[in-house]
Amino acid sequence: MQFWLKSRKEASRRNDDVTDDAGWCGVSMVFAWFYAELVIKRSTGEMPMKIFFAVAMTMVSAACHAVEFGQIHPEKSNITFISRQMGVPIEGKFGKYNAHIAFDPDHPEAARAQVEIEMASIDAGNPDSNDEVRTKGWFDIEQFRTAKFESSGFKARGGSYEAEGKMTIKGVTQPVMVPFTVKLENNVAILEGLFPISRKQYGIGTTDWLEVVGDEVKLLFRFNLGPLGK
Incomplete structure (x- = not known):
């Protein structure tokens, strides 16, 4: 990692x-x-x-x-997801990723973020699922080793924030809007957010699985950030 x-x-x-x-x-x-x-x-x-x-x-x-946060504390940060199989929510996570973030709560318009996930680090909940999601019909990890989010702008939305950008999975890029909250405590900024993606838009999973696994997958993240150096 x-x-x-x-x-x-x-x-x-x-x-x-x-x-x-x-x-x-x-x-x-x-x-x-x-x-x-x-x-x-x-x-x-x-x-x-x-x-x-x-x-x-x-x-x-x-x-x-004026404090810009971006020094990631990995032991307190994570990227997870929730899918539905036969209507039952199933939680999973990604164990490895690179995150480049710079965020000042007082000046969100100047913020920037780039997050790259190593798809081989996926944990879909059990060994059988882990083997299946690595195949060509799903994430095709042999060919597409990473998924990536890159921001193009940030906005304050009342008591929360919103990041606009593009998400690339399995070679397909789609625009996304990512709402998140920020909590400041002890010189640390805790960014937490959730946004949905459609499996079909990214070509993830064959049509045989549509009745078993729901199309919508929720991506969740928590980034614990310390101040960036000057």
């Missing part, structure tokens, strides 16, 4: 950098406050100084809160 990761030592250094940045921001805020008070006391134009003060504080605050 190959992940877009640095060493644990580097990850630790980045977390220290975030802590240092937080300290710097605190000092900067205090400095901005006292400097603005000093200037206001020496000024006869009260309103312009208030405007200056507000702008200065806004700029410092913006600099302090």
